[in-house]
Amino acid sequence: MPYFDAASAAPLHPVARQALLAALDEGWADPARLYREGRRARLLLDAAREAAAEAVGCRPDELTFTPSGTAAVHSGMSGALEGRRRVGRHLAVSSVEHSSVLHSAAAHEARGGSVSEVPVDRTGAVGAAAFAGALREDTALACLQSANHEVGTEQPVAAVAEACRAAGVPLLVDAAQSLGRGPVPEGWSLLTGSAHKWGGPSGVGLLAVRKGVRFAVPGPADERESGRSAGFENLPAIVAAAASLRAVRAEAGVEAARLRALVDRIRAVVAESVPDVEVVGDPVRRLPHLVTFSCLYVDGETLLHELDRAGFSVSSGSSCTSSTLTPSHVLRAMGVLSEGNVRVSLPDGTAEADVDRFLEVLPGVVAEVRQRLGAAAPAASPAPAGSLVVDALGRRCPVPVIELAKAIGRVPVGGTVTVLADDEAARLDIPAWCGMREQEYVGEEPADRGSAYVVRRLS
Amino acid sequence: MPYFDAASAAPLHPVARQALLAALDEGWADPARLYREGRRARLLLDAAREAAAEAVGCRPDELTFTPSGTAAVHSGMSGALEGRRRVGRHLAVSSVEHSSVLHSAAAHEARGGSVSEVPVDRTGAVGAAAFAGALREDTALACLQSANHEVGTEQPVAAVAEACRAAGVPLLVDAAQSLGRGPVPEGWSLLTGSAHKWGGPSGVGLLAVRKGVRFAVPGPADERESGRSAGFENLPAIVAAAASLRAVRAEAGVEAARLRALVDRIRAVVAESVPDVEVVGDPVRRLPHLVTFSCLYVDGETLLHELDRAGFSVSSGSSCTSSTLTPSHVLRAMGVLSEGNVRVSLPDGTAEADVDRFLEVLPGVVAEVRQRLGAAAPAASPAPAGSLVVDALGRRCPVPVIELAKAIGRVPVGGTVTVLADDEAARLDIPAWCGMREQEYVGEEPADRGSAYVVRRLS
Numbered sequence: 001m002p003y004f005d006a007a008s009a010a011p012l013h014p015v016a017r018q019a020l021l022a023a024l025d026e027g028w029a030d031p032a033r034l035y036r037e038g039r040r041a042r043l044l045l046d047a048a049r050e051a052a053a054e055a056v057g058c059r060p061d062e063l064t065f066t067p068s069g070t071a072a073v074h075s076g077m078s079g080a081l082e083g084r085r086r087v088g089r090h091l092a093v094s095s096v097e098h099s100s101v102l103h104s105a106a107a108h109e110a111r112g113g114s115v116s117e118v119p120v121d122r123t124g125a126v127g128a129a130a131f132a133g134a135l136r137e138d139t140a141l142a143c144l145q146s147a148n149h150e151v152g153t154e155q156p157v158a159a160v161a162e163a164c165r166a167a168g169v170p171l172l173v174d175a176a177q178s179l180g181r182g183p184v185p186e187g188w189s190l191l192t193g194s195a196h197k198w199g200g201p202s203g204v205g206l207l208a209v210r211k212g213v214r215f216a217v218p219g220p221a222d223e224r225e226s227g228r229s230a231g232f233e234n235l236p237a238i239v240a241a242a243a244s245l246r247a248v249r250a251e252a253g254v255e256a257a258r259l260r261a262l263v264d265r266i267r268a269v270v271a272e273s274v275p276d277v278e279v280v281g282d283p284v285r286r287l288p289h290l291v292t293f294s295c296l297y298v299d300g301e302t303l304l305h306e307l308d309r310a311g312f313s314v315s316s317g318s319s320c321t322s323s324t325l326t327p328s329h330v331l332r333a334m335g336v337l338s339e340g341n342v343r344v345s346l347p348d349g350t351a352e353a354d355v356d357r358f359l360e361v362l363p364g365v366v367a368e369v370r371q372r373l374g375a376a377a378p379a380a381s382p383a384p385a386g387s388l389v390v391d392a393l394g395r396r397c398p399v400p401v402i403e404l405a406k407a408i409g410r411v412p413v414g415g416t417v418t419v420l421a422d423d424e425a426a427r428l429d430i431p432a433w434c435g436m437r438e439q440e441y442v443g444e445e446p447a448d449r450g451s452a453y454v455v456r457r458l459s
Numbered sequence: 460m461p462y463f464d465a466a467s468a469a470p471l472h473p474v475a476r477q478a479l480l481a482a483l484d485e486g487w488a489d490p491a492r493l494y495r496e497g498r499r500a501r502l503l504l505d506a507a508r509e510a511a512a513e514a515v516g517c518r519p520d521e522l523t524f525t526p527s528g529t530a531a532v533h534s535g536m537s538g539a540l541e542g543r544r545r546v547g548r549h550l551a552v553s554s555v556e557h558s559s560v561l562h563s564a565a566a567h568e569a570r571g572g573s574v575s576e577v578p579v580d581r582t583g584a585v586g587a588a589a590f591a592g593a594l595r596e597d598t599a600l601a602c603l604q605s606a607n608h609e610v611g612t613e614q615p616v617a618a619v620a621e622a623c624r625a626a627g628v629p630l631l632v633d634a635a636q637s638l639g640r641g642p643v644p645e646g647w648s649l650l651t652g653s654a655h656k657w658g659g660p661s662g663v664g665l666l667a668v669r670k671g672v673r674f675a676v677p678g679p680a681d682e683r684e685s686g687r688s689a690g691f692e693n694l695p696a697i698v699a700a701a702a703s704l705r706a707v708r709a710e711a712g713v714e715a716a717r718l719r720a721l722v723d724r725i726r727a728v729v730a731e732s733v734p735d736v737e738v739v740g741d742p743v744r745r746l747p748h749l750v751t752f753s754c755l756y757v758d759g760e761t762l763l764h765e766l767d768r769a770g771f772s773v774s775s776g777s778s779c780t781s782s783t784l785t786p787s788h789v790l791r792a793m794g795v796l797s798e799g800n801v802r803v804s805l806p807d808g809t810a811e812a813d814v815d816r817f818l819e820v821l822p823g824v825v826a827e828v829r830q831r832l833g834a835a836a837p838a839a840s841p842a843p844a845g846s847l848v849v850d851a852l853g854r855r856c857p858v859p860v861i862e863l864a865k866a867i868g869r870v871p872v873g874g875t876v877t878v879l880a881d882d883e884a885a886r887l888d889i890p891a892w893c894g895m896r897e898q899e900y901v902g903e904e905p906a907d908r909g910s911a912y913v914v915r916r917l918s
Contacts, residue, residue, distance in 0.1 A: 003496055008489040009691070017483060024476060028661070030467040034763055035772035037462055067526030067662065068690025074679050100689070103679035196691060202487065203526065203662040203693030220533050220562035230559070231527025232468070232655060234662030237696065304493055313494035 002354035003313045006197070007149055007177060007290055007345035013199030016244035020201060023236035031233060032223075041235055048242035055245045056175075056184050056191060056208055063208045064225040065238045069176045069194025072205035073100040075217060075228055076172050076190045080141045081108060083214030084170070088138020089113040094126040094145065094155065095333040098174055101143050102329065113140075123282040124151045124334045128159035135167040142171045146178040146185050150317050150330040150343060151281030152263075152290035154178075161187025170213050177287055179206075180248040182256055189213045198248050199348070200241030203234045248348060255348050256288035262355045263291045266344060273363045278337045278436060290345040292317070294331070295366050296433060297375035297402050298340025306365045307342075312358055317341045318397065318425070326424045327397075337432035338425050339398040340366070375402045383407075386415040393449055397425035401433050404455060408439060413457050416442065422450025430455065461813035462772045465656070466608055466636060466749055466804035472658030475703035479660060482695035490692060491682075500694055507701035514704045515634075515643050515650060515667055522667045523684040524697045528635045528653025531664035532559040534676060534687055535631050535649045539600045540567060542673030543629070547597020548572040553585040553604065553614065554792040557633055560602050561788065572599075582741040583612035583793045590615075591622035598628045605637040605644050609776050609789040609802060610740030611722075611749035613637075620646025629672050636746055638665075639707040641715055648672045657707050658807070659700035662693045707807060714807050715747035721814045722750045725803060732822045737796045737895060749804040751776070753790070754825050755892060756834035756861050757799030765824045766801075771817055776800045777856065777884070785883045786856075796891035797884050798857040799825070834861045842866075845874040852908055856884035860892050863914060867898060872916050875901065881909025889914065 003011065012020075027044040029037035046060070053060040066072040081091065093105050095117040105115045116134040120126050126144065135142060142164050147154045157173055164171040170189035178184075180198025184191070190213060195204035207228060209215050215228070222230035263286075271279050276296035295303065300318025307314055317328025318341040327338035346355070375398075390407045392400035400421040407417045419430060427444065430453045434441035442454035462470070471479075486503040488496035505519070512519040525531040540550065552564050554576040564574045575593040579585050585603065594601060601623050606613045616632055623630040629648035637643075639657025643650070649672060654663035666687060668674050674687070681689035722745075730738050735755035754762070759777025766773055776787025777800040786797035805814070834857075849866050851859035859880040866876045878889060886903065889912045893900035901913035 001495070003488075003494075005489070005492065005494070005496075008492060009487055011487050012483055020483070021480075024471055024479070024660070028468060028470050028655070029462075029772075030464070033464065033467060033772070033774060034760070035462075035464070035767045035774075036460070037464075037772055067530065067693065070681060070690035071526065074689060078678075100679065100681070103681060107677075107679045194691070196487070201483070201693075201695065202691050203696055205690070218566075219537075220559065220566040222529060222559070222562060230533060231529035231664070232653070232661050234526065234660075234693070234696070236660065237662055237693070301493070308494045313488075313492070313496055315492060315494075 001311050002350070002358065004344045004346060004358070005313050005315045006347040007343065008315055009196045009202070010199045010347050012201060013244040013247055015247040016200050016240040019243035020236050020240035023239035027235040027239055031235065044239050045233060045235055048239045051242040051246050052206060055249050056179065056193070056206070058208045058210065062210055063206065064228040065233065066205035066207050066229040067203060067231070067234060069192060069197070069205040070100040071229065072192040072194070072207040073098065073174060074104055076192050076207050076209070077101065077104040077141065077143065079209070079215040079217045079228065080170055080172060080190055080213065081113065082218045083216040084140035087140050088136070090116070090136050090139045092116045092118060092131065092134040092139055092142040094118050094120060094131070094143070096120050096124055096148050096330045097143060097145055098149055098176065101174055120333050122334055122336060124148050124153035124280070124330065125282060125285070126155055126160070128156040128163065131160045132163035135163065135169050139167065139169045142169050144171065144173060146173055146175040147287045148281070148330060149177045150328055151292045151334070152287040153282040154285045154287070157185035158187055161185070180245065181252055181288060195241035195245070199244040201237040203237045204241040251348065259346050259350065260288040262346060262350065262352065263289060266291050266355065266359065269359045270362065273359065274366050276436065278432070280331070280334065280336045290343065292341065292343045294337040295340030295342070296337065296436065297370045297373060297398050297405065298366055299369060299373060299398055300339065300341055302369050302372070303340055303342065303365065306369060310361045310365060312361070315343045317343065327428055332428055335428070335431070337429055337436065339401060339429045373398065373402060375405065381410070383410045383415070386412055387418070389418045389420065392419055392421040392426070394422065396423050397429060400426045401429050404430060404433065408455065408457050411457050413459065415457050417455045417457070419453045419455070420447055420450060421453065426453060427451065460770050461809070461817065463803045463805060463817070464772050464774045465806035466802065467774055468655045468661070469658045469806050471660060472703040472706055474706040475659050475699040478702035479695050479699035482698035486694040486698055490694065503698050504692060504694060507698045510701040510705050511665060514708050515638065515652070515665070517667045517669065521669055522665065523687040524692065525664035525666050525688040526662060526690070526693060528651060528656070528664040529559040530688065531651040531653070531666040532557065532633060533563055535651050535666050535668070536560065536563040536600065536602065538668070538674045538676045538687065539629055539631060539649055539672065540572065541677045542675040543599035546599050547595070549575070549595050549598045551575045551577060551590065551593040551598055551601040553577050553579060553590070553602070555579050555583055555607050555789045556602060556604055557608055557635065560633055579792050581793055581795060583607050583610045583739070583789065584741060584744070585614055585619070587615040587618035587622065590619045594622065594626040594628050598626065600631060601628050602631045602633065605632055605634040606746045607740070607789060608636045609787055610751045610793070611746040612741040613744045613746070616644035617646055620644070639704065640711055640747060654700035654704070658703040660696040662696045663700040710807065718805050718809065719747040721805060721809065721811060722748060725750050725814065725818065728818045729821065732818065733825050735895065737891070739790070739793065739795045749802065751800065751802045753796040754799030754801070755796065755895065756829050756832060756857050756864065757825055758828060758832060758857055759798065759800055761828050761831070762799055762801065762824065765828060769820045769824060771820070774802045776802065786887055791887050794887070794891070796888055796895065798860060798888045832857065832861060834864065840869065842869045845871055846877070848877045848879065851878055851880045853881065855882050856888060859885045860888050863889060863892065867914065867916050870916050872918065874916050876914050876916070878912045878914070879906055879909060880912060885912060886910070
């Protein structure tokens with residue numbers, strides 16, 4: 001059964017499993033103790049730290065293990081912000097960072113700090129010049145991911161790092177998506193990662209802080225992990241994480257090239273075989289294994305469910321997929337379609353045949369979901385006037401867009417359709433639909449409930 | 460090779476190992492995802508939560524898993540303090556809590572809160588009336604461990620819980636040492652624990668918060684674990700932790716009785732067979748598996764090293780054991796001897812023969828260490844005057860006490876020995892020596908360097 005959500009979590013690498021089993025026997029004791037079981041645990045911890053440090057390109061004493069990638073980001077950001085409190089309380093981040101970064105930024109703001117979110121283009125990439133422009137005299141920290149976790153686009157880390165260096169601002173690079181897959185970006189001051197994304201076990205994150213970076217973790221003191229990550233070390237898992245990091249990075253070059261070709265195929269075939277689809281993210285400067293596309297007139301949750309029934313595990317940034325009422329902040333920041341969104345991220349070793357089967361199955365699944373939602377129903381009689389108002393209040397995505405698509409044929413060229421909607425996704429998806437269908441998005445107007453989105457028929 | 464430091468970490472329980480292996484295959488995916496691997500992970504997480512909740516006696520939605528016992532305490536305390544911020548910013552804790560509690564208290568104080576540390580008696584127990592007296596109108600939270608981690612003394616949790624209930628103050632009970640060993644204390648509002656102390660893997664703590672307790676975790680938002688513990692769940696380890704908690708609690712009654720008898724034997728035999736020893740902690744109201752004693756004229760680090768060479772892994776709260784320059788805060792709060800301190804904590808299944816061998820070996824090891832330190836050397840000629848000043852500046856424990864013991868014979872009954880010392884342990888160990896040797900501790904006076912400790916010879 002093909003699992004295509006490696007960007008969420010990868011299955012345990014065989015090397016990690018083996019290392020974990022050995023370390024369960026050898027590494028359960030407290031590495032701070034002086035007796036033989038403690039010394040043995042300490043040796044394992046030291047060796048894991050050396051291996052991980054070598055893999056990311058830093059000194060062992062610059063690297064600490066945390067309970068998760070999220071904890072690494074929380075600790076890294078709060079430590080750097082606290083350490084440079086005297087410089088100022090300004091933070092610069094890209095608008096498409098992982099939620100752990102953006103939530104840390106929100107918490108910083110709630111405590112009186114200020115935050116600049118640097119926007120991205122339609123591929124999801126931040127502009128290096130725009131990022132440089134966001135750095136100020138009082139900027140304590142800048143954060144930029146190595147590559148985006150939802151659309152795969154690589155960020156211009158080297159150029160941003162250079163700007164940060166010139167401005168004397170430390171740069172935290174969230175490398176969660178790329179650490180197991182290729183070169184570590186140069187120029188970082190702090191680096192974070194997450195083991196279960198590289199085939200390690202869950203329960204292990206990684207935080208590297210370059211010597212010389214001012215760092216002061218706020219909150220309760222703790223003597224473990226240089227005071228940067230509180231609590232008893234998750235040792236067997238740390239040992240397994242380091243072993244698999246080394247293993248996947250050793251295989252990364254060859255495997256990345258293979259997965260890159262598979263993703264190229266997905267990008268091309270999906271764009272051809274699925275009508276009304278938008279493949280998003282940079283087609284070239286991107287993670288090797290990840291591709292995201294959005295399908296008009298499709299409910300993301302139903303699509304995921306049908307793909308799951310067909311045997312494929314993928315994820316989605318649609319607002320209509322889960323308990324969340326808002327579309328992915330990444331798609332929103334890019335200004336691209338969010339409905340019917342699918343992220344495919346291939347684990348190492350993905351079989352070509354599984355990708356082919358996915359590409360065979362997908363068009364039919366999308367068509368079936370559209371059929372069920374009535375998206376293919378013929379347009380009703382022409383509107384009596386030259387314009388129409390469609391009431392989609394209380395309807396969730398993709399219904400407002402489906403209703404818009406049905407109504408547009410009922411007005412003459414030059415006429416308008418006004419969609420009343422209170423679903424958050426409409427704000428993103430109606431303009432995206434206009435772009436894809438070459439109609440004019442006139443704008444959004446306030447309404448008694450929700451908003452009125454006005455579209456002019458051009459063709 | 461007998462391992463007698465279960466209070467630090469217990470070896471993995473066979474049930475935990477089995478559960479972990481199964482969950483590595485079944486539970487690596489993101490439990491928040493809707494596809495089959497995610498649903499499978501969610502089922503495992505839900506089942507683990509139900510099992511753990513049943514074991515501690517709470518509802519599943521009251522229980523969250525954290526990355527460690529320390530993280531559970533940090534999150535529990537900060538969440539309860541933040542949630543009751545409007546009530547006030549006062550915190551009451553016992554003086555012998557685990558460092559995670561006391562460090563959280565210090566962090567709270569640094570942020571402008573106030574803290575009362577309730578003292579303990581010489582057995583390490585807090586007085587329920589004294590604790591009740593520390594509760595104020597503006598007390599946001601009270602913290603009391605179920606039993607002490609260094610000396611095993613049980614705390615009067617039920618009585619303190621009753622006082623807290625009457626005062627409307629939530630009580631956090633740190634049950635790290637007792638969860639796997641017997642009944643869960645009644646009356647808690649928040650409860651914390653640590654899996655690697657009950658035979659579970661490292662990387663898992665437990666935080667239960669009763670419905671109705673105001674709780675607001677400060678810091679970055681995160682959707683996992685009801686927002687009380689950030690980051691991807693350490694799922695296979697959580698599954699293993701819950702399985703072993705159930706297993707050890709099922710065996711706890713019988714095993715506790717067996718270990719209690721072994722500890723009674725250690726308490727009695729050590730007191731008889733080792734000269735100048737103080738067995739500390741409550742002899743009756745105590746954890747079943749833990750006993751602590753301190754040996755005069757012994758360097759804790761050397762003692763641990765020699766016991767390790769003889770095959771026994773134990774820990775120590777002496778200041779002379781590790782990088783720390785201060786004796787254990789627990790021994791200090793109790794006002795008992797800290798030098799030559801040894802904590803023995805028996806894991807489940809400890810063989811009687813191993814305990815017997817430990818008791819056979821111990822007196823010889825202590826005697827040898829004393830011999831090496833010159834503690835047994837005969838006193839030199841009598842002092843020319845009726846009093847003596849011993850310069851132990853720059854000497855670490857147990858040297859100041861050894862020098863005092865040598866000097867006391869050189870002054871006549873009624874004469875004084877003044878010890879100049881700058882080692883922190885002297886402040887605790889010189890009065891403790893006086894108590895054990897029935898000499899009079901006159902007091903401490905300031906000196907140019909360190910302090911002058913004055914002792915009068917009584918016999």
